[in-house]
Each structure stands twice: as C-alpha cells, then as structure tokens.
Amino acid sequence: MGMRDTRGLPGGVTETWRDPWGIPHIKAPGRHEAFAALGYVHAEDRLWQMEGLLRRGTGRYAEWVGQPAVAGDMLARRLDTAGASQRDFAALGDDARTMLEAYAGGVNAFIATGRRPVEYGILNAEPQAWLPWHSIAVMRQIGFLMGSVWWKLWRAAALPIVGTDNVGKLRFDDGGNELLCLPPGADTGAFTADLAALKPGIEALLAVAAQDVSGGGSNNWALSPEHTATGRPLLAGDPHRVLEMPNMYAQVHLACDEFDVIGLTVPGVPGFPHFGHNASVAWCVTHAFVDIHDIYVERFGNGGATALYQDQWEPVRQRQETIAVRGGANVLVDVVETRHGPVIAGDPAKGSALALRSMQFAETDRSFDCMIAMMQANTVAGLYEATRDWGLIDHNLVAGDTAGTIGYRVRAKVPKRPRSNGWLPVPGWTGAHEWDGMVPWEAMPAAVNPAGGVIVTANNRVTRDDGEHYLSTDAMPPHRARRIWSRLAALGKANIADMAAIHRDLETIPGQELRDRLRGLGGIDAKATDVHRLILAWDGRMSTESEAASAYIAVRLALTRLVSERSGLSEVTKSPYTRVSPNIIPENQLWWLVPGLLRADDTSILAGASWDDLLRIALSQASERVAEPWGRLHQPQLTHSLSAAFPDHAAALDRLSAEVGGDNDTVFATGCTATVGTRAVYGSLCRYVFDVGAWDNCCWIVFHGASGEPASPWYLNQNAHWAAGEMVPMMYDWEQISVEAVERRELQI
Template sequence: MTDAPANTTFRLPGLEARAEIRIDRWGIPHIKAENEKDLFFVQGFNAARDRLWQLDLWRKRGLGLLAGDFGPGYLAQDHAARHFLYRGDMAPEWTAYAPDTQAICTAFAAGINAYVRLCDAEPARLPPEFDLFGTRPSRWEPADVVRIRSHALTRNGISEILRANIMALADAETDLLRFELAPPVSPRPEQGISLADIPLAAARLFKLATAAVTFDKARLAAPLDDVWKWTDVTDLGDIVQAITEEGSNNWAVHGSRTETGRPILASDPHRAHAVPSLRYLVHLEAPGLNAIGTGEPTAPGISLGHNDRIGFGLTIFGADQEDVYVYETKDGDWERYRYGDGWKKITRVEERFPVKGHPDQTLTLSFTRHGPILHEDRRKRQVIAMRSVWLSPGSAAYLGSLSYMRCASVQGFSETLEFWGTPSVNHVCADVDGNIGWFTAGFTPVRPNWEGLLPVPGHGSHEWDGFIPADQLPRMRNPPDGFVASANEMNLPADRDPNAPSIGHEWAEVSRAERIKSVLRTGARQTLKTSMALQTDVYSRPAAIICGLLEKTASRQALDERQKRATELLHGWDYCLEGTSAPAALFEIWWMKHLRPALLVRFAPNPIVRQLLLPGDVDRLLALLSQPGSHWDAGERDTMLLSTLSAGFSDCETRLGSEPALWRWGDVHRALFEHAASRIKTAGETDWNVGPLPIGGSRSTPMHAGYRMGDFGVNAGASVRLVLDIGDWDNSVCINTPGQSGDPRSPHYGDLSSLWSKGEYVPLLYSDARIAQETTHLITLLPA
C-alpha cells in the first residue's frame, strides 16, 4: 500500500493492555494482543464489529428468543430450538474442549458485549437490519457460546424417520435410491416397531429447531392465535437436500510430491450460501499463539487454517450421531413410558418465552431419558424421541479446535481429537517438519446390537455403550501415496473389522472424491496453483458415465433429428461443467430435470415415495444406468436415455433459445447470495443481496455448486477456500464470499464475490511485513 491506513482508536472497559486490529484490503482482520485473554476479547469485539446482526440472530435463534424480537410467528421455532440446548452440568462442558475454554468464552462474550455497549453509545454503528426490524442486539453470556447446539451438523435422525416411511410404503431396496448404504446392510424393523406408525410429523420439531431464520410479511404479522401454524417454515425436502449439500473437500500433499518440497494443504467447506457468509477469516496473534484461518464468527478461535507450525482443514465424516426411539406409554397414564421392567415419567419443563407485542408465554418442553420428544400419539399410546450427541458435554460445534489450533505437530494435533465432539469430520493436517495426516473425529456412539438406520424401541434394549475412543476411529499418517484427501465419501478402511462397532452407513456420492484423488495420484509435482485449480475443478463424473452410455446407445439405434443435434453437441465434450459451456447446459438440464426423474418414476412408481427419495442417491442411479442387470433390461434403459434426451434438448431451447451454440450453463446456473431480510424490503430500497453470478459446476464436481431444482439457482457450495503453503505461510491463499463483512454499508460486504465466482483467490497474509504493506485500516484498542 502506498497510502497510510485509516486510523481509529477505542478505549474499552475489560481490556487489559493495548491491542490492535489491522484490516487488509480484502477485509481480513489481523488481531494482535499482549495476552490470550485480550486476544479472545478482541476477537469477540471484532466479530461484532463486522457481523453484529448475524451474531445476534444466531444467538436468539439458538436460545429460542426470536419471538421477542419478531412476534408470534417465531414462537414455535423458539419452542423447538430450546429442546436441543445443552442442559447438562456446565463443569464437564467447560473442560470438554480445552482446559481454558471457560476463560476463552468469557473473554469472547465480553468482547461482543463491549461492541454492543459502543453501539448503545453510538447508535449509528448498528447495522441497518436493526433499524429495519426495530430491534436491538442483546448481551451475551459465556455459556451462550457453548450451549447452542442446533446450528451444528449431525446425522441421521431425520433419515431414520424417512427410511421408516419409505419402507412402510415400499421396501428397503427402494430406500437405496435415497441413500445407498455402505458398508452394505439390510435394515429391518426391530421387534415391536411398526414402521407405519412412524409419522413424517415426527421430523417436524427437529427440522424446525435447525431451520434458518426466514422473514416474510405474513410471518412477521402473525397473531398469537396462529403460533402453531408456523411449524412448517421449512419444507422437509429442503432439510433433506441440505443434508446432501453440506459437504466439503480437503487434502494434504506430502513434500515429496510437491515442487517446493514443502507440504500443501487445501480445504474448502461447503454449506448453504448466504450473506453474510457462514465463515469468517481472522488472524489471531498473542504471545504463544499465532493462528490464521476461518471458523464461524460466533465461536472463538479458528477451525480451518494454520499456526506457525501446522496447517489444518476439515470435511464432514459420515458418523451416525443420532437415534430415534419409540416408546409405549402406560394404559390410562400417558405421562409414563415403558422402560426396563417398569415405567418412567416423561419430563415436562415449563419455560417462559418473550413475544413481541404480547405478554410472555409459557410453553412446555418434553423429554424422555434419551432426549427431546418429537411426537406423541395418545391414541396409539406411543411417544417418539431423539437421542443426539448434542446432549453430551463437549458437543458444541467446532470448539474442539481450541485445543488443536495451538498444536505444533501432526502428532500433537492427533492427540487433541478426544476433545472434538461435533460435527463428525475428516481432519487433514500437515506440519513444517514435512508430516501429513488424516484423522476422523467426532463422538461416535457404540451401538452393541443395531446399526442405527431405523427407529428402535425405547424400553432399554437399544442403549449406547459410550463413544468409540478417538484413537480407534480411522486415521493415517504419511501414507505411501504421498497425500491424504476426503470429500465426504465412504472412506472406512477396507480392512476394518466387520464386527467392530458401526460408525455410519450414509455418505455423499463418490464423484468429488474420485476426481480429487485421480488428480492427486498423477505423477505431476503439485503446486499451490494445481490445488487452486482442483478446488475449482468442474469435471463431472456423472456426465462422463452417462455420455459414454449415450454414445454406445446412439451407435446402435436410429435417432430423430432432435436426438442427432443433442448427441452432436455432446460428442467430444470434456465433461467439464464450465459456466460458458453449451454441452454442460444440455447435460445438466437433461440429467437433473429429465433422466433422473424418469429413473425415479421407473423404480419408485408411488409418487409419495418419490418425494421422500429426493434428490436421489447419485451413485445408485448411475449404477442402475450402467449395470441394468436384474433390475431392468438394456433396451428399456436405451429407450429412456433417448426419450429423456429429446425432452432435455427441448427444455434447453425453451430456457436458452433455439441456437445451441449460444447456450451457456452459467446463464441458468447462477449464485445469488440472498439476505434473510430481502423479501420484506420495499421496492426501491437498497438491495442487500449479492449476485446473481454465473458459475459452473454442480453438486457432483469438486467445485461443489448445488442448486435449486426449480430454477437452477446455486444455493450451496464453498463459501471459503484455503490453500496453504506449509512453512512459507505468506504464499498461502484464500477466498471468502460474498465478503468478510456482514454490514451492507461496508466496502467488504460483497467485494470478494466476483473473484470467487471466477475461481480466483486473495493472499492469506501472515508476516508482519506483508500485513503492513496491505493494511488499509488500523484500529487501536486501549484499556479504559
């Protein structure tokens, strides 16, 4: 930078010594403090400075306090969220992540509150959303950081309820169209369980507790009498699809496979797109700690990034962390359920809920010994509840990183993973001594007598026997291949003892993982640029398989004019879903809007069942196409390929015009980062959305770009990407989208979105010298 940075100074009660925040020209804050207490205090202050509306909404959603700001339309969501708060002893909770967790969270919450007090004194600092809704931010308690569980990712309670409904209407093989199971297993209902008695309504409480906060005029204006009309604010299909979208990629390449001889580590977590971003890049420096990377702005520390000795990244690992239990209630006394040789009393807890414009409301929360009650049917004398690792100390999302972000080696990193509870993940790590490692982590229940795929009796026959010890979960250091990688695929070791406790059976499709590993296995020396290219790679395995089948079919069958034009467009294509590609547009519209639905109709004729199967297991559908076998004959398959191809071509003509050479996948496949309040703002007001931005890819490409089936609008994928040069840290690069700030008035609100959409990166600066060159704003913080 040639210009001197702008300077701001604050005096803050609670700060012990001078600290500073240096903001670089990409909006990344570099925080430096004299001690760790001040460091986490300033991290909280800075998170509020950039993301106060997001932090406040996250806290109120998680604690069940939305209705106090937004009215009766949010009371049902508050009621659901409170069922999934951590309600156990705080002593083991505070020590579950790191010995100093309580001190860190206390400092972090105090920093947030310091900024809230600053806004009280200077209301113009408040983000504009508070004026739009007429609300104000609340103060934080340290326990708020850890007690909220419902923003995290776990599995597979909803899936158990869906499987029960599908098997009641069809069979277990039909359910494989939704989730192929690996290792293979044939789920069967336990004695005494009638799958037909597991209603879809049993999923309502959980999906409402974990739903994003939505705003529309009808919900904001809902009267108190309509509270329970707002229990289905998110379609079940949206929740199911979200489960399939929430993946990630990561890898670490050994120095023996790189041009520099230093390891390279890459990580790009995938979640639903939003503005502001779910992730927030930050640099934390104090004596004994110098770490940079990303986490969620509501949590102290970082969970993906590096310190001066190690780099680390994560993806979701398919461990099963939930179970659904079904109980018989006592005849004549529905407050008691059978357990063991006797009856246990349902726990009912009455809590007060503030509601805007109304007196506080008192609602009842209900629990069994296993967890929150999801559904009660007094006529059938049945109660359904969920057990989740969320109820155990140490299962606040990502906070196990408070231990590993301060490690100095791959070995030391692995030794901290007993502190990692949720979400279940594949960690990759690399250190300056040249070591790399892959470590799965997360509380994984030991189920002695079942595999966790269907609801089970709650009378005591199906109990967890603790968690699998962290060092007994799959892991690997310095493998012969010279790299480790994961992309949410089934990656349990082939030689794992089949009699060992079940870990999980539901995984993401293998397409991203196969592509990543095939590229990393080539003899070429890896560089930062090859990792950046791989993170933004849009090669489609489904396209390669299906177009290969089409070529064979077209060679042996007469084609009509439309089919000829379609096959000519696809012939010679490299199967890359570039945003500027015409074949990509044709293939993706054909596959997802015509061929895939036709497969589901063929193998699941019941339309109710088909709705429960969406979006469908890609690997299973590809197998049915590639290997007709006993399921159907090749002739029927070929007829379906050609008939749906014709329909797909016509669909493209309708959407993109009559000239195929001008079709572009990015003309329909566009990313819009939609602000939660955008649908209640009046015409002419400043638009807080960012985009739409044309991009390539799909949910099957390494550059994950999941989209809504109705209009192909991109709504999930990598918000943040990191590529780390282990040991030469200033060479590392990153990108966050749409920007670092959550304040629509900030220049960093949407400034990174265009670079992101083009697959470009910005520096992840680490040294004082490089940070000084790029600092645009210096904030000095002094004790009051």
Template sequence: MVFRWLVRLTAFAIALAALAAFGVYYLASRSLPEYDKTLTVSGITADVEIIRDNSGVPHIQAAADRDVFFGLGYAHAQDRLWQMTLMRRTAQGRLSELFGTRTVETDKLLRRFDLYTLARASVSHQDARTLDALESYAAGVNARIDEINRDSLGRGAPEFFLFDPTLSPWVPADSLAIIKLMALQLSGHLSEEVLRARTSLALDDERRLSDILPDVPGAGTAALPDYASLAPGAMRYAELPDLGGDMLMPVAPRGLAGASNAWAAAPNRSANGGTLLANDPHLGFSAPAIWYLAQLNLTSGSVIGGTIPGVPAVMIGRSETLGWGLTSSYLDDQDLFLEQLNPDNPEEYRTPTGWKQFETRKSIINIKDAAPVTVTLRWTDNGPVLPATQFDIGTITPSGHVMSLGWTALSARDTSMSAAIALMDAKSVDEAVAVSSAYMAPSQNLTLIDKDKIAMQTVGQMPRRDANHQSQGRMPAPGWIAENRWQGMLPYASNPSFIAPRGGIVGNTNNKTVDRPFPLHVSFEWGDTQRIERWKTLMQGREVHTRESFIEAQLDTVSFAARSLLPLVGKDLWFTGEAAPEGTPERRRSQALSMLANWNGEMSEHLPEPLIYSAWMRALQDRLIRDDIGPLADKYRHVEPLFIERVFRNINGASAWCDIKQSSAVEGCTDIARLALDDALIWIGETYGTTLESLRWGDAHQATHDHQVLGEVPVLKYFTNIRQSTSGGDFTLLRGKTSGKPEAPFLNVHGAGYRGVYDFADPDSSVFVISTGQSGHFLSRHYDDLGQLWRRGEYIPMSLDNDLARAASVGITRLTLE
C-alpha cells in the same frame, strides 16, 4: 392550472421520496464501522491493535492472549453483529420475538433440542484457558455494544432498524450455543433415517430399497428388517406441511447438510519439499457468509484462517508450524427411537425395565404481535421427544408412540470449544491429534500438516451401539429394547486415523473412509461417491504437487458423474435416431444427444451441455421412481448417480424401476431415457428458450448468497442479495450443490464459503478467500468485495506478516485501557 398542480405534486412526491431515501441511507450508514480510530475500553489488561488489511481482514495484536480474544470479539461485533445475534436467537429458540408467527415452529424445535440450556451447562466443563478466551471474547463483543449505545452508532447494523434493537450482553454460553447450532446444520442422519423408513413403507418390493438408497460400494451390509416390522401401524404416504426452505430454519434440507473437500501432500509428494494442504468446507450460502477471516497473534504463535462470528477461535487455517482443515465425516451420530406411550398414563413411556415418567419442563415462546405459546419439553433416556410436524416424523410414527432423538451434540459436558482453542496452540500433527480428543460434536475429519508430516483424523464422539441393534441405526428402532439403545461412547482410539501414509497423500471429499463391520462402521450414509473419483485422478496424475496444482484441483469443474452416466443412459440413443424436420421434438432430441456426445463433462458456466445433462438426469430419476413411491418422490430432490447406474446396469434386477406400473405395456430403460430427455428439453424450452446452443449453465446455476432477512424485503433485496453465475455442480470438486426445488432446481445454494491452500515450503505464499466479504453491512465495500474473487477462482494472501497488513491497511483500531 390542473397540470401545474400535478407537476407540483409530482415534484413534491419525488422530493419526499429522495428525502426518505436519504434518511434511510443516513441512518443505515451510521452503523458502518469506523476502522481507523482509538477507543478507550474496560476489560483489557493492555492495549490492543486491530489492523484491517485491504480486504478487511483484521490482524489482532496484544501482549496477552485474553486481550487478543477481546479484540476478536470487538472485530466480530463491528462487522457481523446482526449475524451473531440472529444465530444466538436461533439457538435459544427466540426468533419469534422478532419475526412473529413465521418462526414459531422453528422456535419449538430448537426449544425441544434445548441447545442453549446444554450450552450453559457446558461452560463449566471448559478448561481454564478456554474459559478465559470465552470471557474475554464476550467482553470484546460487549465493548462494541456499549460503544454503539453510547455514541448512537445506528444501532450497530441496519437490520436493527426493522427489528427490536434490544441486545442483551454476550456471555460465554452464547459462543458454545453457536457451535451446537453449527452441529445441527451439519447433521443429516436424522432426515436419512426418516426417509429410509418412509421409502421402506412405500415400496412393494423391499429389495428395491437398496437401489434408491444404495450403500456405497464396498463390503456388503447385512439385510435390514422392513420398517413395518419395527413399527407396526406406521402410516404410508401421509403428508405433513413442508416447513423447510425458510432461511431462518437452521435444519438443512436433505442433501444440504455438511460437506467439504480437504487434501494434503507430504514433502515427498511436493515439488518444493514442503507439506501442502487445501481445504474448502461447504455450507449453505448466505450474505454475509458464515466465515470471517482473521489473524490472531497469540503468545503461542500467530494463527490465521476462518473464524465463525460468535466463536473465539480460528476453526480452519494455519499457524507458523501447523495447518488444519475440516470436512464432514458423516459419522452416524444421530439415532431416532420409537417410544411407546403407556396407554393408561401418556406421561410415561416404555423402557427395558418398565414404564418411566418423561422428564418434562414448560417453556414459553414470546411471539411478536401474537399471544405467547407454551410448549412442554419432554425427554426420555434416549433423548428429547421431537414433534410429529418436523422432519416428516409423523409419517412413520405409529399411534400410541412418539419419536425421540439420540445425538452426540446433546451433551451438557461438551468440550468441543476447548479442543478448538487447544488446536490453535498445537505445534505438530501429533499434538493436534492428541488435543482433538476433547472434540465431541459435530464429528469432522481433521486434515493436518506440519512441516514434515500429514494426517487425517476423525474427531467427534462415536456412539457405542450393540451389535444386535435391530436397524443398525439406519431407521428408527424401538427405544424400549435394550439392544437398540446407546451404551455410551466409543474411545477416541476407535475413530479412523490416517497418520503419515506411505503414499504421501491424504484427502476427503465426504467419501467413505473406512470399511469396518457394524458397529465400528462409522456410517452407512456417506456424502460423496463421485467427487472422490475425480480427486484420485488429479492427485495420482502427477508425482509431485504444488500450491498451484492444489488450487487447480480445488477449482476443478469436471463431473465424474456426467462422464460415467451419459454413456450408460444414452447407449441406445446416441446414433439410432431417424432424420426429423426442424422444430420437431425428435430433431431437438437428436441435437441434444449430439451436443452431449461431444462434451467432456466440464460443468462450465458458459456451456449449454451441463444444463441439458442436469435436466435430463433430473427428469430421468423422477420418471423412474414416481410411479413406485408416489408423492414421496418429491423428497428425492437430487440425482443419485449410484441409483441410476444400478438401474441401467440392472444390478440385482434394478431395471424393474424402468417399467411403469400403471401402464399395461412393459417399458424398458431406453424408453424411459428417451421420454426423460424429451421431458427435459420441454422444460428447458419453457424456462430458458428453445435454442440449445445459446443456453448457459451459469444462468441456471447462480450462486445464491441471500440475506436471511433483508433478502426478502422489496427493493432492499437488490442491495443485500448477491447472485453470481457459477461453474461446477453437485458432483464436481468445485462443488455447487443445487437446490432441487421445482421452481429453480439448479440454483447453486451450497458450496465452499471458504477456500484455503497452505504451502509450508513458503508459508506466507498461502492463500485464502471467502464467498462474500468480511462485512455484514450492505453499504460497506467489504460486503461483497471478496465474492468476485471467489467467483473467478482467485484468492488473497494468507500471510502472518503484520507489516504487510499494516502497509496496505484500510484502518487501524487501537483499544486502550480505560
């Protein structure tokens, strides 16, 4: 009898679980967009047709441009509504309304940046065509929201079943706020200033600062003052809570801000006599990817490429006559300023002319399941005051001071959106360069081709700094000293420009592009010193290029850093080991060295050598710096090849890093290299096993396209997170930037979410791909279908021929006038 009841209860529980699973599936599937339909809407002037090709890419046609933008807004909202609203909430500083106390610090930070207020103010500064595009796009988004509410379409996305489904209408300011949010994600100079200041305080010998934070080789930089002289009383080794790592925090950890590759060939360097362009912008991975492919049939001509959901423009792509790509320029567009508080009135700060009242405003943050929090926003002449709890600012701020931020994106007259719209209409390289003068932030290198000419133009505003700036913008400087303050912006003509170069090739891997003295220097911090060397080899290795050779370069996995560092670090280890019994550390070290000696530096997912090399260099850098800078070593999560090279070449006495200060013996660099290799092999054995030949780099270097919210929910995470074994690494053209986190240091977390190669000898043979799929709905076949192509280095056609899209369409949505 008991057994019979147990069977019944078990059967009932299984049935109940099945019913619950069916209910969840039914509710979630209701929000799957239907692509093949006719819908009557208001807000258009004539019919709109959205043809979804076999990859889910919308090709949008209408008689008027405003209706095309309406169609793009509708398509974005069909496929990425949750992503769009999450980015809007992030920019507004309203995440805690959904996520509770977890995101309060993020909301506080975004409120202090005041991005959404600035975006609203910038709306009126757009030109008439851009305003029309913004308003029409918003109307398209709202048409989809109205349809969801009217027809009970599962709240529009599965995520809205877990969180408040209330959606306010989309407005033009929302699109501008997303551009500013992207600027925040692409900016890294603020973090570099803080780290440079902290390291300066930690080092006993200030000469060693140029080792661990080396300048890119080139003309020398004038010596900087020690940070302690700029900020007397600043703390040393003080630690604050690490608020990074949350996927809802839009500020990228150090080393994971903007990056990218782009290169172009002129007709005389092309086998087919047409210009060529390859571009793969790098951002943090997520599911879905930030990019969304689309074609817009505008009256000025068709454009196709990568859009950002929430923004009515093709940000990277091509038209019939122009191709354009973006890379992070690393222009120094951020400065931190020490602001001295009036000891008699802390509501005032010091200026070159005396004490001045802060501009203040109260802001209330509503928090789910908790009481609201009120924050006081404070602004100085230099910019907003940032909290001590973010960016480790509190560790370098003396008592009686606060820190403010100057940043080009903090403008209420930002016309970057107008520049993006105008770029889609441009017919030539020269016209594209001219209209991009309206672009303000984030600064980018714009690589361009038309049918005859190639160019690379840095766009975005360059702050005008005084030649006598105390830190040259490399570390926080007293904001009350006039020479440290910005004096407006430099003219657009000051931006680096490379138009129709004689060599017929332009390109950028975030490398140093110009060598100009401060204050026209562009930047002291650059994103790459290694990939550029491999790129030069591939570009100059053949007289003419093809679409296939550009694809080959885009997918290249050879690490210049590995090829240059291994002979240097291991020069006294390769063949000097003695015979040792099987299973001993000495035997494993000898085996590892033998494998690395025969390795060509290819970071293939199938090989063991990339993992051995990466673990060795990581352990080596940690051994070199930890005894000198203590816990601050945790902030140096990624290997810096220039630092290791300086140490092992003993440039300006840099081999001093090899001696362990806490020991009485004097260690040499060979000793540290040997110890670091043993450290690496122990870690590998504990994590992946002791059989070196069976190791796979791809097991450690998995691309982590994780859903920002559902990716942390038990069970659901197995459906929403996309993990893929990948080749490449930190310093390969097929860039797969590693996380650097102790628990999984080599996960691939930052890379090319979009790849495109455009061939103007045969424009419709151009190709592109994104790293996940078009849909943000995990039940859609378009959620991850492009991800497998992306992983294998494959692409889909990038054609402007609408008949081809129609022939293999998965659905045609017709929006008709109400």
C-alpha cells in the same frame, strides 16, 4: 510457541489492521486481550449474524422473522440447545471459560459503542448482551443435526412405500465402488444393508406406518514433502454449505504472546476450530459423515405420559415452551422426553413417536476445551492430542507441520451401539439398541504420514465397515474424491498453483455416466433429438459457457421428478417423519439416489417402468427448455437471511454473484437442488491452500467478503475471484501487514 514480531508492542495495547481485502489482523499483548479483541472485531463485522445464529440455535428466531421460523424454533426448544450449552459451559476447564468470558466482554464492548448493523434497524430491535455460553450455542447451531438424522427419517417415511427389500437402497449413490479416506484411496466395493439386522427397526416402523403415511459437503487433501516442489507439505480444501449472506465463516488473523494463528473463524465463536495455521501446524476439516445421531421408535401409554422400556412403563419428562412470534400469537410447544431423548416426530398421545438421541445434545461436551490447545500445537501429533475432547460435530481433521508430517484423524465422539442403528429408527422399548459408552479416541480412524504420502477426503466413506466399532452408514458419493485422486496422480512435484487448479476442476463423473448411458438409447422423440445430440457431444465438464452441461442437468432434474412420481416416494411428504424442520423433500433425496440405481439398471422402485422409458421422457421434457449456457442458469443469488421476511429491504441486502461453473458432483462444488432447479444454492464458503512452513505463500478466498455489512466495500469484494476459482493472499508476516494495511487502530477493551 511464541508469536512473531511482538517486541515493542506497548503493554495493554491491542492493535488491529485491515489488509487490502478488509481482512482483520489482530495483535494483542496477551491471550485475554486477544480473545476480547476477536469478540469486538467479530461484532464489528457480524454482530447481527452472531445473534441470528444464537437465536436460531436456541429457538428464538421467530421473535425476529415471524411464522417461517416457528418450526425451526420448535425443534431447537425440544432439543434444548440453550440448556445443553449452559451445561457444557459449566463443565469446561478454567482456560476455556476464561476465553469465552473475554470474548463475550469484547462483543459487549462493541455493543456499548452504540453502533448497530443495518439489520437491527430493519427489525427495530436492539442487540442482547452476549453471554459466555452463547458461543457454545452458536457452535452447536452451525453443525445442527448434520449427517445421518435426515437419511434415517427419509428411509423411515419411505419404508411403507418401497418395502423392506428396497429400503436399503435409499442412500447416497456409492459410485458402485466406495472409495475410502483410510487406507487412503482404497476401494471397498458397494455398501449394502444387512436386512436381517434391520428387521427390528423395520417391524417397529411398519407397526405404526398406517397412522403416519397415506398412499444438508467439503473437500480437503494433503501432500507430504516427497510429492511437492518445495519439499514442504501442501494442504488444500474447501467447505460446502448453503450460500447464505453473511458467510458462516470470517477470515481473521489473531496473535499474542502465546500464539499467532490465521484462518477461518465462526462469528460468535473464539478460536479456529475448522481451518487455520499457526507458526508450526496447519489444519483443515471436512464433514466425516460419522453417525452421531440415533432415532428411536417409542411406544407410549397413558395418553403419552409413559413410555415402554423392557416391559416396564416409565414416566416421560414433559415441559411446555412458549415461542414468541413476530406479527402473530405465541406458539406453545409441548416437549416430551423419554430415556432416549426428546420426541422430534409423531404424537405420543397416539401411542407412538420418534425420539432423538444425539451426541450434540445428550452428552456433556467439552469441545471448547480444545480451542486454545489447538492454537498452541506445534506438531500434527500435538494438534490431534489437543482435540481428544472434541464432540460437537464429526470431522475429518487433516493437518501438516513444519517438520514435514501430514496426518488424518476422525475428530468425533461416537457412541458404541449396534450397526443396525445406522439405517433406520430402531425400537426404543427392547433395550437392544442402547449406547454402551463411547468409541475410544485411540480406536478412531487415524494415520500419521500414511504410506503413499497423500490424503484425500471429500465426505466419502471414512473406512471399511468391518472393524470392531460401527462408525457410519451414510457417506456422500466418492466422485469428488476420485477426481482429486486423479488430478493428484497426474502431477509431478506439486506447487501452490497445482493445488489451486484442482479447486477449479469441473469434470462430473455422474454427468459422464449419464451421457454414456444415452449413447445407445433409441426411440427418442423427434423434438428431443437436439438435446440428445448435444449431450452426446459434451466433454463432461460443467463449464460456464456449456449449453450441454445445462442440457444434462435438465435431463437429470426431469429424471429425478419422474422417479419420485413413478416410485410413489412423492407421498413421503405426508409423513410426520419428513416434517422435522427444515423438512425432507423427496426429490432432493432422490437426486443423490438416482445415479446409482441407473448405473445398476435397478428398476425395483419404478413400478414396472424401465430406465429407457424414463430417459426418453426426461429427454423430451428437457427439450422444452431453451438452450442456455450453464453459468447463466447456475448463477447464485446471494440471499440475505432477512430478505424473505422483509422483501422491501431485499435489494439493499441481497447480491448477485458472478457466474459459476461446477455442480453437486464436481470438485468445484456449486450445488443445485431438485426443488430449486438449476440455480446454485450451495457451494464453497471458502477455499484455501497452505504451503506449510512458507506461510506467506498461502492463499484463500471466501464467497463474498470479509464484512457482513451490506454497505461495506468488503461485503462482496472477493466474489468475482471466488467465482473464477481464484484466491487472494493470506497475509501472515506482520511487517508486510503493517506496510500494506489500509486501516490500523488501537483497541482498549
């Protein structure tokens, strides 16, 4: 597939334009020049961010920001991200290696100009040269241990407190009836644990509990031509992550004689791994919550020098890492690895610890071999074929092409192993929980042109758990997926505006459930009656002007804290299992758990209290807050990564977002956490709508702007539109770009 309008481009000349939003559009004569130019432009806009991601991923961030980064650096060193990334680079095919080398050359060409982002001045540092494997480390870092690791550690720490009968309840609320991605929109009932199958893991954990315990979504959806006003597929969606400055994504348009692709890129990484389209195909992802991480309870002997496996004591691998710390002494890290992987929690010298085996580190990964083939694909089937080797993180990959096809596929490498591995750490010494190869690509959930012509994914469960292969345990609540299905069902022939309107949906299903639960509640304190009446009269929408929405969140926050205290789960912070960086906070886990227990009137972890008791107390506590509109309480503080370490520079680096509606459970996702409170700390990093084949109709938005430079006019220029749920044009036509561009340059790299 050739790109459009490349005739007349001088040989060897690469041109870059900035559209009115500051978004770069790059046109190069060939593939090598294109990737070099992408590296240059990424560095121009995001060099400090790129190196920050690299340092966080490889365990060298404390050199920049000091003690607060040590725990994260220690984990990265134990997992040996640098070694895994160099291993993967060596295994790549020639095209991928050449792509990474060209990209690195472009980054280094910008470094050679002597221009430096403001952050290097704050740090009194110089950028390091970019090496080809660095891009793999960055890609690994942005998906670092996403998914099941944290829920397994949470349940492991909570097990001695809640007991064996209740450990299976410590998971995301399933809405009372799981909604599947495949078959699209199918209900599957509640998801329950097989406690008999979990017995080995439970026994292994309880055997070591005495020494250990005392007392990190997205949406997308696709419509086939029969459901659209244009007779073309429509795709839309948004990824949800922490609103950290600068944005994890950068809008870019990249073209040469082999491809013409526009979409969201990861600064530090060539290609369009998550969101984009070429002249024939559009693609987008959500996190699939497929289980690609296992944790093993290991038994150690000889002071931690050996580990038991099938009645034999095997020597462990040991090494020591040194972490340099800004403003402090070096920190030495003793790394212990068993046959399953590195120890991430506990002390082998005490006889037991937890080891991690993750697809992100344990197996050679060739995801970067997929990048160019994705950009060149001309059908949905071709796009999926191009992603066979993808394994760095698990995705629901939704796509549409100009022939009218839409498709869904779980893009992931998943090990074959027992289902019992999914809930808890499992015994590492028995040999009963080992990996046995990979689930075949052909067996992964997939559908092209599914019956009904609609695809919806919102981190809800991928498919039924009754197939040959175990895929997942922890999927997010189906509330967002239900709202999207409901909105789509109400449409006739949909258009771009309809898709954008779904992005702005503010209805909260858990909020409406709590409101309805409060209707019959009696015995309320006099001081709480105003809050009670406010919630009962609420329309269930998390709109910026709503004081009732603020009251609902106040009650839910109070209820979450009460459950943490009453259940004793606040004590899990004493477990080393919850101290794996960035630490597991019980209230944040319980935020997702409480609605399901309340819906089921399950009081098993409440130590004799009833839900009515706790709701009355929560209402009373919520009444102590001054009523304010939700937008004011929820307004995001867009905090730069260096602000905490360098508070004198925070005013120049940080920004205050426009007010936003929504919450954790709305399609317009702007999430808060139990520990932070009402302020939105994560949300849609970007939103997009693809009109497949009519590419100049497409639109998108990011939460701050195209640039990572705080002084740039493009640092915050998209924020107000993002906060309002609006989007800006995704300019694809080169003639239009050349007319409307506010900047044009030639690059010689």
